[in-house]
Amino acid sequence: xxxxxxxxxxxxxxxxxxxxxxxxxxxxxxxxxxxxxxxxxxxxxxxxxxxxxxxxxxxxxxxxxxxxxxxxxxxxxxxxxxxxxxxxxxxxxxxxxxxxxxxxxxxxxxxxxxxxxxxxxxxxxx
Amino acid sequence: xxxxxxxxxxxxxxxxxxxxxxxxxxxxxxxxxxxxxxxxxxxxxxxxxxxxxxxxxxxxxxxxxxxxxxxxxxxxxxxxxxxxxxxxxxxxxxxxxxxxxxxxxxxxxxxxxxxxxxxxxxxxxxxxxxxxxxxxxxxxxxxxxxxxxxxxxxxxxxxxxxxxxxxxxxxxxxxxxxxxxxxxxxxxxxxxxxxxxxxxxxxxxxxxxxxxxxxxxxxxxxxxxxxxxxxxxxxxxxxxxxxxxxxxxxxxxxxxxxxxxxxxxxxxxxxxxxxxxxxxxxxxxxxxxxxxxxxxxxxxxxxxxxxxxxxxxxxxxxxxxxxxxxxxxxxxxxxxxxxxxxxxxxxxxxxxxxxxxxxxxxxxxxxxxxxxxxxxxxxxxxxxxxxxxxxxxxxxxxxxxxxxxxxxxxxxxxxxxxxxxxxxxxxxxxxxxxxxxxxxxxxxxxxxxxxxxxxxxxxxxxxxxxxxxxxxxxxxxxxxxxxxxxxxxxxxxxxxxxxxxxxxxxxxxxxxxxxxxxxxxxxxxxxxxxxxxxxxxxxxxxxxxxxxxxxxxxxxxxxxxxxxxxxxxxxxxxxxxxxxxxxxxxxxxxxxxxx
Numbered sequence: 001x002x003x004x005x006x007x008x009x010x011x012x013x014x015x016x017x018x019x020x021x022x023x024x025x026x027x028x029x030x031x032x033x034x035x036x037x038x039x040x041x042x043x044x045x046x047x048x049x050x051x052x053x054x055x056x057x058x059x060x061x062x063x064x065x066x067x068x069x070x071x072x073x074x075x076x077x078x079x080x081x082x083x084x085x086x087x088x089x090x091x092x093x094x095x096x097x098x099x100x101x102x103x104x105x106x107x108x109x110x111x112x113x114x115x116x117x118x119x120x121x122x123x124x125x126x
Numbered sequence: 127x128x129x130x131x132x133x134x135x136x137x138x139x140x141x142x143x144x145x146x147x148x149x150x151x152x153x154x155x156x157x158x159x160x161x162x163x164x165x166x167x168x169x170x171x172x173x174x175x176x177x178x179x180x181x182x183x184x185x186x187x188x189x190x191x192x193x194x195x196x197x198x199x200x201x202x203x204x205x206x207x208x209x210x211x212x213x214x215x216x217x218x219x220x221x222x223x224x225x226x227x228x229x230x231x232x233x234x235x236x237x238x239x240x241x242x243x244x245x246x247x248x249x250x251x252x253x254x255x256x257x258x259x260x261x262x263x264x265x266x267x268x269x270x271x272x273x274x275x276x277x278x279x280x281x282x283x284x285x286x287x288x289x290x291x292x293x294x295x296x297x298x299x300x301x302x303x304x305x306x307x308x309x310x311x312x313x314x315x316x317x318x319x320x321x322x323x324x325x326x327x328x329x330x331x332x333x334x335x336x337x338x339x340x341x342x343x344x345x346x347x348x349x350x351x352x353x354x355x356x357x358x359x360x361x362x363x364x365x366x367x368x369x370x371x372x373x374x375x376x377x378x379x380x381x382x383x384x385x386x387x388x389x390x391x392x393x394x395x396x397x398x399x400x401x402x403x404x405x406x407x408x409x410x411x412x413x414x415x416x417x418x419x420x421x422x423x424x425x426x427x428x429x430x431x432x433x434x435x436x437x438x439x440x441x442x443x444x445x446x447x448x449x450x451x452x453x454x455x456x457x458x459x460x461x462x463x464x465x466x467x468x469x470x471x472x473x474x475x476x477x478x479x480x481x482x483x484x485x486x487x488x489x490x491x492x493x494x495x496x497x498x499x500x501x502x503x504x505x506x507x508x509x510x511x512x513x514x515x516x517x518x519x520x521x522x523x524x525x526x527x528x529x530x531x532x533x534x535x536x537x538x539x540x541x542x543x544x545x546x547x548x549x550x551x552x553x554x555x556x557x558x559x560x561x562x563x564x565x566x567x568x569x570x571x572x573x574x575x576x577x578x579x580x581x582x583x584x585x586x587x588x589x590x591x592x593x594x595x596x597x598x599x600x601x602x603x604x605x606x607x608x609x610x611x612x613x614x615x616x617x618x619x620x621x622x623x624x625x626x627x628x629x630x631x632x633x634x635x636x637x638x639x640x641x642x643x644x645x646x647x648x649x650x651x652x653x654x655x656x657x658x659x660x661x662x663x664x665x666x667x668x669x670x671x672x673x674x675x676x677x678x679x680x681x682x683x684x685x686x687x688x689x690x691x692x693x694x695x696x697x698x699x700x701x702x703x704x705x706x707x708x709x710x711x712x713x714x715x716x717x718x719x720x721x
Contacts, residue, residue, distance in 0.1 A: 109513075
């Protein structure tokens, strides 16, 4: 029953997708996370929900600091890419550290992102 | 070229089924006198285009519209709706009616449900307070021929509904459809079923027979000898593999819908920029009938030969003076030129995909996964796809293949890959992962994989396969014989008994029963020990087998069955029944889309 409830919350979340109200959405996710964490089997889901909430907060911050509303709703990888494309390497490294992105993925992302902005010099260097 | 397939060469009289459906539809139209506006559910519109010419509908005084949220603009005072029983469609209709009411228009409304009315749908109208304005009816279209040997119920989401949503109404639909066929062709005496859904359909079929018996005594011998029901759940490996027959490839790359593909005009060579052209694909096209089930490489060869011989004929005509009759032959051949040109252009279009290195590496990795040789290599391949953010549907296809053949993924890589997917594609894919797990498509490994045992016992991967000179169905996937078709092969050869041990390793129960010809319907005996060799009819008559895939069938599997029946010494013809023609992408898409 608990399980069902938490999945319903998760589905709810999808329904609320794209709503500009950041506050309630994060709250909802955290609620789901709590429910997930109450059973042992849902360890993975609980962690994912935690990370999701964290990501939304971080993206919100990024939007405020860059004054561009392009972050919320994208994935972690996309966020990193966007940061690099914007030349904001410090933010990219921070996202990478926050979510413990593996080296492998990091290199792909960086290579793709640098290639899109044709920053061949940086690509050469790294 | 008509989109409605020609059914004259069908092993049983499928035209009669289509004619019956046509007649029922026209009767419905005639019941409403005078001019009327017929509003069709767009999804049904596609199916109806295979059933009846639109001109015929217009002759009966119908003005045709597609159903959408937009209000209907029409002069007619009678509005007929032809719809599937889906709640969102009911909302559209009631909003149309309310729109008319607000304008003070008085109209008559008729709602025909396909294939039957449901209480829930009528409830919607009651809630919207328009129920009393509507006359309700049913159009019992349960199954329709897609080609001379293919029947479909056109149910899009059977697989998802049965495995994830727990909604088994589509099984009833399939049971009803088979029962309807029995009214035309007699009670099918032998039934073999594998999988949960299939077993349930057998139950439904039996109870339908008890309620509404087909009177077999005044029909003579049943035309269909055996019914084989295979649940898609039993073999999820085959649909995940990329199809390599001409028709399969067309479906994978440009998508075959209602027996036709739609491509950019530039593909066919006419210079109309940006315009889409619809090309019907069915056995009425003789060249297509010949090449649709061949391996794509062979198709290219056949087309090349045709073109060359044409060229040679042309040169002959130019160089020597020929008799009139020879010229006549030549002109006759010229008639097939548009067909050749059409398929050359299509094949060329497909080749732009098949010559890419990524296409070959994908085929290689599929083969490696199936051989269960090198787990780490497969794992890394998928990991890299995720990291490169390749289309998620491709990732899932390989992931399902890997998980199913390994009976799940080891916990560590299961969690790791799930995390990487969420990170790369976004957390909104959580429900998708959950659905995949619930359907058992991507899950945690709990027991040792028995895929190798199955594959060995059924010879799914032959040691040496010649794609150019096929003796076995494995040539269709260049060295993998589809599991589902191997099961069918065994079922007709010697029944389930000989492979009982293997069947137990696959999901769902299996049944093997004989049904009595008596009208009581309850005379159904299980024949556990009966080594039922299909009685090969001695007078050279070929036995007919109806193979129903519950949850969808791929073109490659259809090709494999056609190939089987064309083999020497095979005394069987196949009719294929399905809930829908699918491929790996469409199955997964129905799981991914959440609403």
